[in-house]
Each structure stands twice: as C-alpha cells, then as structure tokens.
Amino acid sequence: MPEEATIVQSDQLISADTANAVSILHLYKSFGNNHVLIDFNLAIKKGESVVVLGKSGSGKSVLIKCIIGLLKPDKGTIAVFGKNVSEIKEEELDKLRAKVGFLFQSNALYDSMTVRENLEFPLRRHWIKVSQVEVNKMVLEALDDVGLAHTVDMMPVELSGGMRKRIALARTLILKPEIILYDEPTTGLDPITGKEIIDLMNDIQEKYNTTSLIISHDMNCVRMTSDRVVILVEGKCYANDTWDRLQQNKDPKVKQFFE
Amino acid sequence: MVLPAEIRSFLSEAGELSRFTGRFFSQAFRPRYELYEFTRQCYLIGYSSLPLIGLTSFIMGLVLTMQLRPSMVDYGVESELPSIVGIAIVREIGPVISALIFAGKIGSSIGAELGSMKVTEQIDAMEVSGTNPFKYLVVTRVFAATLMLPVLIILGDTISLYGSFLGVNIRGTTSSHLFWTQVIDSLAFSDVLPAFIKTYFFGFAVGIIGCYKGYNSSKGTEGVGRSANSAVVVASVMVFVIDLLAVQITDLLGLN
Amino acid sequence: MPRKKINTIKLGAFVLTGLLALVLLLYMIGKNQNLFGSTYVLKARFENIQGLVAGNNVRYAGIQTGTVKVINIVDDTTIEIVMLIEKRMLKIIRKNAVVSIGTDGFVGNKVVNISPARQRSDIAQEGDILLSKKSVATDDMLQLLSKTNTDISVIAAELKTTVQRINQSDALWSLLNDKSIPQNIRLAVANIRSATDKANNTVASFQAVASDIQQGKGSVGTLLKDTVFAANLNEAILKIKSVGGQADSLLYEINTMVAGIKEDKDNGNGTLHALFKDSGIVIKLNASLDNIQRGTDGFNQNMEALKHNFLFRGFFKKKAKQQEKENKLKNTASQ
Ligand SMILES: Nc1ncnc2c1ncn2[C@@H]1O[C@H](COP(=O)(O)OP(=O)(O)O)[C@@H](O)[C@H]1O
Ligand SMILES: [Mg+2]
Numbered sequence: 001m002p003e004e005a006t007i008v009q010s011d012q013l014i015s016a017d018t019a020n021a022v023s024i025l026h027l028y029k030s031f032g033n034n035h036v037l038i039d040f041n042l043a044i045k046k047g048e049s050v051v052v053l054g055k056s057g058s059g060k061s062v063l064i065k066c067i068i069g070l071l072k073p074d075k076g077t078i079a080v081f082g083k084n085v086s087e088i089k090e091e092e093l094d095k096l097r098a099k100v101g102f103l104f105q106s107n108a109l110y111d112s113m114t115v116r117e118n119l120e121f122p123l124r125r126h127w128i129k130v131s132q133v134e135v136n137k138m139v140l141e142a143l144d145d146v147g148l149a150h151t152v153d154m155m156p157v158e159l160s161g162g163m164r165k166r167i168a169l170a171r172t173l174i175l176k177p178e179i180i181l182y183d184e185p186t187t188g189l190d191p192i193t194g195k196e197i198i199d200l201m202n203d204i205q206e207k208y209n210t211t212s213l214i215i216s217h218d219m220n221c222v223r224m225t226s227d228r229v230v231i232l233v234e235g236k237c238y239a240n241d242t243w244d245r246l247q248q249n250k251d252p253k254v255k256q257f258f259e
Numbered sequence: 260m261v262l263p264a265e266i267r268s269f270l271s272e273a274g275e276l277s278r279f280t281g282r283f284f285s286q287a288f289r290p291r292y293e294l295y296e297f298t299r300q301c302y303l304i305g306y307s308s309l310p311l312i313g314l315t316s317f318i319m320g321l322v323l324t325m326q327l328r329p330s331m332v333d334y335g336v337e338s339e340l341p342s343i344v345g346i347a348i349v350r351e352i353g354p355v356i357s358a359l360i361f362a363g364k365i366g367s368s369i370g371a372e373l374g375s376m377k378v379t380e381q382i383d384a385m386e387v388s389g390t391n392p393f394k395y396l397v398v399t400r401v402f403a404a405t406l407m408l409p410v411l412i413i414l415g416d417t418i419s420l421y422g423s424f425l426g427v428n429i430r431g432t433t434s435s436h437l438f439w440t441q442v443i444d445s446l447a448f449s450d451v452l453p454a455f456i457k458t459y460f461f462g463f464a465v466g467i468i469g470c471y472k473g474y475n476s477s478k479g480t481e482g483v484g485r486s487a488n489s490a491v492v493v494a495s496v497m498v499f500v501i502d503l504l505a506v507q508i509t510d511l512l513g514l515n
Numbered sequence: 516m517p518r519k520k521i522n523t524i525k526l527g528a529f530v531l532t533g534l535l536a537l538v539l540l541l542y543m544i545g546k547n548q549n550l551f552g553s554t555y556v557l558k559a560r561f562e563n564i565q566g567l568v569a570g571n572n573v574r575y576a577g578i579q580t581g582t583v584k585v586i587n588i589v590d591d592t593t594i595e596i597v598m599l600i601e602k603r604m605l606k607i608i609r610k611n612a613v614v615s616i617g618t619d620g621f622v623g624n625k626v627v628n629i630s631p632a633r634q635r636s637d638i639a640q641e642g643d644i645l646l647s648k649k650s651v652a653t654d655d656m657l658q659l660l661s662k663t664n665t666d667i668s669v670i671a672a673e674l675k676t677t678v679q680r681i682n683q684s685d686a687l688w689s690l691l692n693d694k695s696i697p698q699n700i701r702l703a704v705a706n707i708r709s710a711t712d713k714a715n716n717t718v719a720s721f722q723a724v725a726s727d728i729q730q731g732k733g734s735v736g737t738l739l740k741d742t743v744f745a746a747n748l749n750e751a752i753l754k755i756k757s758v759g760g761q762a763d764s765l766l767y768e769i770n771t772m773v774a775g776i777k778e779d780k781d782n783g784n785g786t787l788h789a790l791f792k793d794s795g796i797v798i799k800l801n802a803s804l805d806n807i808q809r810g811t812d813g814f815n816q817n818m819e820a821l822k823h824n825f826l827f828r829g830f831f832k833k834k835a836k837q838q839e840k841e842n843k844l845k846n847t848a849s850q
Contacts, residue, residue, distance in 0.1 A: 298521065298523065301526055301530075306522075410529065413533045413540075417536050443543045446540075446544050447544060447548065447570060455537065
C-alpha cells in the first residue's frame, strides 16, 4: 500500500467542475483485450501544471487523446471547462479544441506545408475571423515566442528535431490556448535541447498563465515543470502529489520512477 | 464454422473497406465542404497526372495499331484498322490501362501520403485544429479521383487515337479526316457511354482504396510502405473487378 | 493555405478540354446515328433480314441517308424494318424505290440499300412501306462467275482450233480436193455453230450477273457498284456478244460457201479453187476469232483483277487448291 498522502481518494479530489480546467471521472478505455485505462480519475485546476508519469505503453497518450476527444472513452466522463467531451456536438467540440493546445509526441507538423502554413492552419480552420495582416502578425508572434522567426518560409524537413518541436509548440500557441497538453515534449531530444524546451514551457506558463498537462518520463522535465505529479500505473491514477513528497515516498511502484 | 485465417482476414478487410465507404457517403454530402482543398486535389490528382497518362496512352495507341496491322493485312481488312483500334481503345483498353496507371500513381501517392500523416499524428493534429480530417483528406481526394479520372481517360483516349493515327500512317496513308470518320463511324453511344460511366467507378475505387489504406496505416514507416503498396494492388484488382461487372451490366442492359 | 500554388487556370483548361472532347465525340456519334437532325420514317418488309440490327446504316444510291431504328417481327414470315431517313431525302425517295439488304464491304456490317426504280412515281411519305428485294447470296454469284469464265475459255479454245484448221490453207486445199470435203466442212460448220450457241448461252448468263451487279444486288453488287469493274465486265460481255453475232454471219457465209462447194462439185466447176484462193473469208474468220479472243482476254483480265481483290482472295485460293488436288489425283491415277 502506498503511504497515506499519496493514496488517491478519487471523489474527494474532484471538486466543483467549474473550478477545474479538466476533470476526469471513472475513465475506462480498452483496445480489445488490452485494458489501458481502468477507472482513472484526475482533476486539474486552472493555472496548474500537472505531470502524468508512467511507463512506456502505460496509456499516457491514450489518456490525453481522450481529453481532447481524439479517442472515445468506453466509460466515464471527461469534462473540459465543465463540458463533457464525449457528449458534446462536433461544432462545440471544435470550439472547445480552440481553447486546448496539443503538442504531439511526434510533433505532427504537416510536412507538405511550410512553417507559415503549418501555423496558419489552426487559425484558419477554427472559423476565427482574422484578416491576413493579423494572421501574419500572429504567426510571427508565435514564432518569436519559440525564437524561430527566421524559419517562417522553411519546410519542416529542413529543420532539426528541436526546432521542429518548437515550431510544433508555436503552432499550439498560436490560438492562445487556455490549456496545453504536452505529450512527451522532451523525448527524443538531447538534454540541452530538452532543457530549452522545458524553459520555453515555463516561459509560456508564466506569460499566458495556461493550465498544463504534461506527459513525461523524463525526470528533469517532471521536476522543473510540475506543480503536481500523477503516477499512472496499471490504468489507474496510482499516486498524486508534489514532486518533493513523491520523491520521499517508499512505495516501490512510486520509487522506481525516482531511481 | 471456422474459416482459415486468410479468408477471415480477407473478409474483415472487405468489411472494413465497406464501412469506410459508408463513412465516406455519410460525410461527403454534409457541410462543411472543403472546396479549396478539393480544387487543389483536382489539380494534383488530375492535371498533374496528364503527362503520364497522355504518354502511356499515346504509346499504347501507336503500339496497338502496329501490332494489329499484320493480322489485319492477313485477313485483308487493313482498311478497317482505324475502326477496330477505335473500338478497342474507347471501349476497353483506354479506360482500363489509364485506370491502372492512375491506380499506380494516385493510389500509391494517396496511400503513402495519408499513411505517413496517420503515423506521424498529422491526422490527429488536423482534427485538433478544428478540421474534420475525413472530410478534409478523404472526401476531397475521393471526389477528386472520381471526377478527374474520367477527364483523364477522355483525353487519354483522344491522345491514344492520335497515336493510332500515326501508327496507321507508318505503313500506309490514311488522311486524318478519313481516320476520324472511320473511328467515329465505328462507334455508337452504346460503346462510349458505358465505357465513360465505368471510369467514374474506376476513379472512385482508386480514391477510396488509397484513402482507406492510408487512413488505416499501421505505425511505423514500414506500415506506410505497406499501405502504399497494397493500395496499388487492391485498386488495380478493383479496376478489373469493376470492368468485369461493367461488361456484364452492359450486356444485361443489351448495350453490347 | 496555399501550399504548392495550384494553377486554377490550368485545372480549368484541363477539365474543359476533357469535357469538350467528350461532348464532341458524343455529338459526332449522335450525328452519325441521326439522333439530332430531323428525320422521317420509312419501312420495308423482308422474309429474312440476314442479321441486320438496329443502328445499321441506310443508303440511298450509295449515299448515307439514315439508320435502322427498330426491327419488328410482323408474323412468322414477315419482318419489318423501320428506318430513320434524313429529312433532306424527303424530296428524293419515291414510293417505288426498292429496298434491299447488303453488306458493307465483304465482312462489314449489314446495310440497307434503297435504289431508285426507273419509272417515275410519287414521293414516299412518312411511314410508307417500300418495296423490298431478296438479295442474292455472294457465294452463288461467285460460283456463277467462275463457271462462266470456264465456259468462255472452252468456247475460245474450240473457236481457235476451228480457225486454225481453216487457216492452214494447205491442209484445207488438200482436203477440198478430197471427196469428203463437204462432209468435213459441214462438221467444221457444226463445230462453229455449237461454239456460237455456247457463246450465246454464256453471254446470257453473263448479262444476268452484270445486271445484278449493276443494280447493286447483294454484297458483290455493293462492292462492285462504283468501281470500273462492272463497266469492264459489261464491255467484255458486249464484245463477246458481238463476236457471237459475227460468228453467226460467218456461219451464214460458210453455209453459202458449203452450198457453193457442193454446187461446184456437182457441176464440176472450178470456182472452188478460186473461192479458197481468195483469202478474204479466211481473213474475216480470223478477225472474228481475234475479237472473241480479245473479249475473252478482257474478261480474263477482269477475273484476274477480281482474284487480286483481297475480298475474293479466299474464294479463289480455295478454288486453286481444289484444282491442285484434282490434278494430283489425276497424276497419281495416270502413273
Ligand atoms: N489506436 C490504438 N489501437 C489499439 N491499441 C492502442 C491504440 N492506441 C494505443 N494503444 C495501446 O494502448 C496502450 C497505451 O498506449 P500509449 O498511450 O500510446 O502509451 P504511452 O503511455 O507510451 O503513451 C499500448 O499498449 C498501445 O498498444
Ligand atoms: Mg505516448
């Protein structure tokens, strides 16, 4: 048994929906016989930075894809700003998604488009009424935020891995999202580039006061970005506490992440 | 009843493809309409394929004529060469060869493009960016393929007949006026229309199979290659299957 | 998001060219099938339509004027074809025009031929049923042509021998001195007569073929109609016919000659000698035979031309093979 402080009492954690940016209740998701998420519970307050820690293949990506509505949960509710993602209509979901940024594990830059077109894509697609001048301004501003304004007319293949990650981040930032979901932002990058990305994430957090859900198993990243850490084990929210306190934890399943 | 694994996987593949086609029809006629992307795909799928289809059609018309000539001479009906080549090209060879070339070029490129978009999460990214990727990627491509292949085939047929005209004139002399008169004399609506209508189905098959294979690509670059490859194979086979169905339907309707 | 800038002008040109090609093709075919121009209907009835189908062409005096619209079975022995004829023929085709079914080329599609009759008559109206004519099978005609050819060869050969006999005046002279001269001459005359008879028969059957051909009956008819071939054939027949006439007068002359010889013999006059010394008759006979020869040559040339015509090639090849076989059989039998 984990220690008292880390035991998750699901219902107690999830307070009034409106105060939370995201609240997940009794989430179940399986692919055939592969039960990935089993009764998962989590609440993220506005402005909070939560890291989900878990082994590879434990279902972290599945979890955030459920939050953004890319995957439909089998059971349970996911509320983003009080709206149940799996029940609202397509148009409403699109509106909600405009407020939620998603940084993909593989960046997911459109490799047939230039950097500018990549950044313009979410702007134009979300029925946001802006003039071309404004679009250009927003593109450059987002690129400035990640320090890559000079790449505006390059193709994604011409960029390095770290630059691509930053362009992808700029693309998530361009809509000024209130929540950003990061799927393993530092995986596959060298430590220095990883550090740059982490700094960037913190800058953004400060500048725009966004709510963040970060998925990672890079302990550096976890330590530097988290207000709170959630450990995902066997489809459940196994532990939920601050970095410092979890580091002291003696539970073997928690401890293995900190060795 | 226990079916062998190959048959089961074949049946489930067919079922999945049917579901995918059903999804296409349920999405295709509801807004939002991706008109700009559709036009772009028409350009990429249609216009950009013209040089390839034009070249193959030209060579085919020329070679077919030259290959047929000796036996036509043997039977003493050399003067019927334009009529016979005209019927062969317009009814069967033009549509099928062009559709196969089209399946090779467009089926594989759609399969690979959507496949790589799938495995690098670009499709998910689109969905997150307020775009229905099925409409944006699949519906536009399938419509573009369906509408562009007939245009390509008509132009291909014309080029092919021109090749045939040159072929006739290598060893003989036929004025272009006589050649075209003979070709058109030998054709009836019942030759042109079924051949033309089936090209829509060819285009649809190539588009939907390419999209299906790409859209359901499995993870990794190997999966992308496999989708591109099997898109071409399945689309080519489908072209022949549709051709077989078309000939039987025209036969039943008494149009042959 | 304009990625690879697409050129809508090129795309538009591409699509419009394709559509234009399609529309043009369909329009041309439609025009061919008389789907657009104004037409009227004429009908004809046959016992056997020889595989004619809807859509086949209708020709008036060889001019494309319409298509077959439908084929109705009226009863067990009557089949009615309904033809769509272009309006411009409304002033041309008369009620007594004759409809026949032929073939476009030797292996081509069936066509309906409407031929004008010699006599005047009212203009055919919408829905009129025209007269129809049973067509002759091509094979029969070829058989007939071939037979006629051999007949003429035989005649020519016979005439030639006769002439040679008469021509060799030495032999004739000695024969004339002989007692049995009148008998021999009579025999020669009989030979000539039977040859002439045969020639007459030949000419008659030839004329039948020629008239068939001229009326454009059957496939060979359509094939030959507009070629010089028919004219040549006719010329040849005329020549042969005139030779036949000459042969008749020759016969008369020989008859009188024979009578004269008889008289001379009876009277013991020397006119016989003088008669045969005068080579005029021989020359005449020679000229006649030359004429026949020429006529036959002309016909042979025509037959040769026919043989070279690719459509008939198969037929003659078959014939040649048969001949070869027979010859071989004969050879083996004689050995
Ligand atoms: N679309 C899918 N279809 C089937 N299985 C999936 C799918 N997506 C994820 N999975 C499975 O869910 C499990 C969790 O995957 P994922 O969330 O990507 O792991 P990670 O925690 O490393 O991000 C894996 O076992 C994977 O095989
Ligand atoms: Mg993952």
